[in-house]
Amino acid sequence: MKPRDHDPAFLRRLRFAARDRIVRQRIRRLRRSWRHQNLRLGPVLFSAVPLLALTACAGPGVERLGLTRAGRDALWAYALCFPLFALKNSIQARLGYWPDVYAALRLPVSNDWLVRRQWARGIRVTPLLAAIVFAAASMMAWTADAVGPGWLGALPFALLFVAMAVPASTWLAATPWGGRLEVALWTPLVGAWIGGAAFPSVRTAGVAFLNSAGDWIAWILPTGWVARPFLHWLEGGPGLEVLALLPAALLALSVRRAVRCLVNRVRPLDWGLVRWFSQPPEEASLEMQEALDSMLGEKPARTAEDARLTILSRKFLEPSESPEKAGWIERFLWRQWTPRERFLAEIAFSGLPPWSARYLKLAALLGVWVLLGCLAGPLDIAWLRWSWLLTALTLALGLTPAVAPLGRLEAFCGLGHGSVKFLAILPVSLPEVARWTLRTTALRTILGMPLAMACGAAFGKWGGMGPSPRDGVLMIVAAVVVLSGFQAIWVVNQGLGRLWFRLHVGRFGWLRGLVTLALFILWCVFALLALLTMATGHPGLGIALALGATICGWAVLLHTCRQWRRGGLEWLIPPEMQTE
Amino acid sequence: MVALDSVSAVFEPGRIVAVVGANGAGKTTLLRVLAGLSGPDDGEVFLDGRPFDRGDLTARRRIAFLPDFPGLFPEETVLRNLAITLRLYGADGPGAEQRVLDLLGDLDLLPACEMPVGTLSRGQTYKTALAGLVVSAPDLWLLDEPLASGMDPRGLSVLRREMRSAARRGRTLLFTTQLVELAENIADRILVIRNGKVVWQGPAAALRQIAASPAGAELADLFPPPEEPVP
Numbered sequence: 001m002k003p004r005d006h007d008p009a010f011l012r013r014l015r016f017a018a019r020d021r022i023v024r025q026r027i028r029r030l031r032r033s034w035r036h037q038n039l040r041l042g043p044v045l046f047s048a049v050p051l052l053a054l055t056a057c058a059g060p061g062v063e064r065l066g067l068t069r070a071g072r073d074a075l076w077a078y079a080l081c082f083p084l085f086a087l088k089n090s091i092q093a094r095l096g097y098w099p100d101v102y103a104a105l106r107l108p109v110s111n112d113w114l115v116r117r118q119w120a121r122g123i124r125v126t127p128l129l130a131a132i133v134f135a136a137a138s139m140m141a142w143t144a145d146a147v148g149p150g151w152l153g154a155l156p157f158a159l160l161f162v163a164m165a166v167p168a169s170t171w172l173a174a175t176p177w178g179g180r181l182e183v184a185l186w187t188p189l190v191g192a193w194i195g196g197a198a199f200p201s202v203r204t205a206g207v208a209f210l211n212s213a214g215d216w217i218a219w220i221l222p223t224g225w226v227a228r229p230f231l232h233w234l235e236g237g238p239g240l241e242v243l244a245l246l247p248a249a250l251l252a253l254s255v256r257r258a259v260r261c262l263v264n265r266v267r268p269l270d271w272g273l274v275r276w277f278s279q280p281p282e283e284a285s286l287e288m289q290e291a292l293d294s295m296l297g298e299k300p301a302r303t304a305e306d307a308r309l310t311i312l313s314r315k316f317l318e319p320s321e322s323p324e325k326a327g328w329i330e331r332f333l334w335r336q337w338t339p340r341e342r343f344l345a346e347i348a349f350s351g352l353p354p355w356s357a358r359y360l361k362l363a364a365l366l367g368v369w370v371l372l373g374c375l376a377g378p379l380d381i382a383w384l385r386w387s388w389l390l391t392a393l394t395l396a397l398g399l400t401p402a403v404a405p406l407g408r409l410e411a412f413c414g415l416g417h418g419s420v421k422f423l424a425i426l427p428v429s430l431p432e433v434a435r436w437t438l439r440t441t442a443l444r445t446i447l448g449m450p451l452a453m454a455c456g457a458a459f460g461k462w463g464g465m466g467p468s469p470r471d472g473v474l475m476i477v478a479a480v481v482v483l484s485g486f487q488a489i490w491v492v493n494q495g496l497g498r499l500w501f502r503l504h505v506g507r508f509g510w511l512r513g514l515v516t517l518a519l520f521i522l523w524c525v526f527a528l529l530a531l532l533t534m535a536t537g538h539p540g541l542g543i544a545l546a547l548g549a550t551i552c553g554w555a556v557l558l559h560t561c562r563q564w565r566r567g568g569l570e571w572l573i574p575p576e577m578q579t580e
Numbered sequence: 581m582v583a584l585d586s587v588s589a590v591f592e593p594g595r596i597v598a599v600v601g602a603n604g605a606g607k608t609t610l611l612r613v614l615a616g617l618s619g620p621d622d623g624e625v626f627l628d629g630r631p632f633d634r635g636d637l638t639a640r641r642r643i644a645f646l647p648d649f650p651g652l653f654p655e656e657t658v659l660r661n662l663a664i665t666l667r668l669y670g671a672d673g674p675g676a677e678q679r680v681l682d683l684l685g686d687l688d689l690l691p692a693c694e695m696p697v698g699t700l701s702r703g704q705t706y707k708t709a710l711a712g713l714v715v716s717a718p719d720l721w722l723l724d725e726p727l728a729s730g731m732d733p734r735g736l737s738v739l740r741r742e743m744r745s746a747a748r749r750g751r752t753l754l755f756t757t758q759l760v761e762l763a764e765n766i767a768d769r770i771l772v773i774r775n776g777k778v779v780w781q782g783p784a785a786a787l788r789q790i791a792a793s794p795a796g797a798e799l800a801d802l803f804p805p806p807e808e809p810v811p
Binding site: 304307308310311312313314316317343347425426427428429431432 | 615634635637640641645647650651653659660662663664665666667668669672676677678680681684685690691693694
């Protein structure tokens with residue numbers, strides 16, 4: 001059977017297999033997460049970003065960088081590897097983690113058919129990649145002052161590249177070292193990029209390496225087999241480089257063999273069997289079994305007698321969390337909470353979140369960042385200084401819950417779909433949840449502030465790249481104050497879209513809706529003004545404006561809680577409850 | 581368009597009331613208003629003679645609303661969902677475990693009691709929520725389409741038994757349905773609602789008689805004529 005996307009017969013059989021409800025739910029859940037992981041644009045961006053960045057370096061900057069002809073060829077051959085790897089990743093994504101494989105296991109399909117079908121789906125990004133390569137080729141033509149003929153040749157170049165890239169990426173997908181090769185290419189790129197921007201010596205060394213080894217690199221990398229003849233054609237006619245097209249053509253012709261190799265080496269049906277049905281092979285580790293169990297959410301089947309003993313033990317009615325096992329922040333908060341709040345936390349988190357571990361990680365990261373600032377300070381490069389400072393500020397704010405507020409709690413305490421059922425049906429009120437949420441946030445902020453403020457001071461004192469220590473501290477304080485106002489809004493509606501754009505105003509009323517919207521806009525204005533005044537050296541005024549933003553945010557919360565109590569929040573009822 | 585219009589009704593303790601009406605009649609809206617999920621444009625809901633405030637958690641604990649698609653935590657197990665409900669209603673005292681055990685046994689949910697609710701069928705999910713409601717024992721039960729909830733006959737039998745038992749203990753029960761015959765069997769009183777208006781309310785036993793009389797012309801369509809056999 002020819003693999004065809006949206007094959008009606010296949011989809012029909014798939015649906016038949018997925019008729020089992022549990023199967024359907026699992027597939028839907030997996031497919032959702034799979035979509036998150038494999039956005040169509042992902043591979044494209046993955047290849048476009050480095051390609052365009054290298055284009056910018058290798059384009060007008062070729063002479064400035066001091067690249068010779070060989071160095072330039074090597075750089076282009078290197079850059080064009082990224083679309084190739086994007087294609088490989090696209091194929092592998094569909095082969096290695098395909099949610100519908102569970103359904104496919106129940107179908108009369110062979111591994112051969114499945115691999116070919118998924119391969120066909122994987123190379124669907126090819127036209128997009130061809131467009132990117134075409135853009136890169138146009139850039140090459142531009143830099144070679146051969147715009148007219150260059151653009152004429154760009155299209156055949158892009159097509160030839162794709163013809164070569166499809167089998168090349170298939171070969172890579174069929175081999176276990178494809179991923180390692182990719183990492184091996186990525187790491188020096190990122191290192192050279194950062195190092196080259198900060199230290200001229202690194203840049204010089206990189207350029208010297210490309211110039212000296214350029215010929216070899218362009219001959220070794222298959223992308224060079226296509227790029228080099230094109231570059232030399234742009235310069236006035238191909239020389240011996242045209243011979244490189246021969247291996248490229250041979251590679252392009254090997255597509256059937258590559259697919260056959262893929263079919264022989266990749267066994268998604270077998271993986272699916274291990275993953276879903278059978279015990280893992282004997283050599284599989286215990287961790288693998290646990291991971292599978294965790295993924296499937298399955299526990300060994302229990303007998304009615306087991307269940308009876310569990311219920312009679314009353315363990316299911318006891319608090320599930322043992323704060324002694326948690327980190328210091330969690331233990332501290334546990335002591336501060338009332339019994340009712342502890343219960344709310346138990347429901348909201350289903351296991352206390354790892355706040356302490358996150359705090360330690362961020363603190364370590366900040367230390368490294370301050371160290372980097374000390375090292376890079378003498379460079380005095382404006383854009384580097386500002387990007388460093390903004391990253392440092394974000395990291396410092398991460399110590400408080402200001403930028404990453406509450407984890408799963410967001411979905412619980414906001415008016416999002418997850419909390420709707422809870423708040424609507426069970427005897428829990430929005431004001432009490434909001435109060436508890438904000439109290440928790442405030443406590444976490446207090447715990448995080450000393451270190452965040454110390455970091456703010458360190459940026460100025462030792463970093464040599466930020467404002468003065470006092471300004472650094474005030475900047476942190478102002479940002480936390482502004483963001484705490486936003487947190488109040490966040491509590492009102494995790495995901496503002498539901499509130500602003502899909503508000504059922506039947507009970508809430510346009511006027512009350514507009515008041516909420518106006519308060520939110522006021523928060524934005526105050527926050528912006530606070531930022532501007534801080535940046536222009538008026539920290540006192542900046543703090544005052546930040547307080548104004550906070551008041552607006554809290555007003556949104558109070559307004560909403562009041563309306564909730566009056567029964568004015570009809571969108572609390574999820575669609576499935578609105579049967580009539 | 582008004583979902584409910586000039587509805588006025590008193591629901592007495594110890595009664596099972598069926599709210600009967602066609603699709604879109606406003607049955608669920610009535611239950612939502614009573615549960616405090618929606619506020620009426622005009623008028624008020626009273627609980628024991630006092631205005632019902634959804635912010636008053638003591639009052640909220642006296643009411644349980646069971647939608648036809650129950651709101652449970654899908655990633656939590658059946659037992660965990662029950663524990664959350666029981667603890668929030670303050671019904672987790674001594675003896676709760678035996679009650680849970682008995683109910684889950686009756687509902688045939690024991691083998692599934694440690695499974696995440698998200699992996700259960702609709703009927704099993706409804707049974708879980710029903711078990712939580714029964715053990716919580718609120719004063720006012722609001723059940724939305726319990727007879728069309730996907731429960732098997734065994735579950736429906738338990739539902740009827742528990743409803744009657746709760747009524748005997750002085751609880752007030754309201755349930756919506758479109759099946760008049762079943763409503764007559766289960767309920768003490770029936771409230772017929774059409775286009776948001778209450779067109780009739782009275783003893784369940786009297787509904788058929790009224791509908792057959794000239795005065796009950798509005799109710800006649802509740803009892804469609806028997807279908808002719810297919811030749």
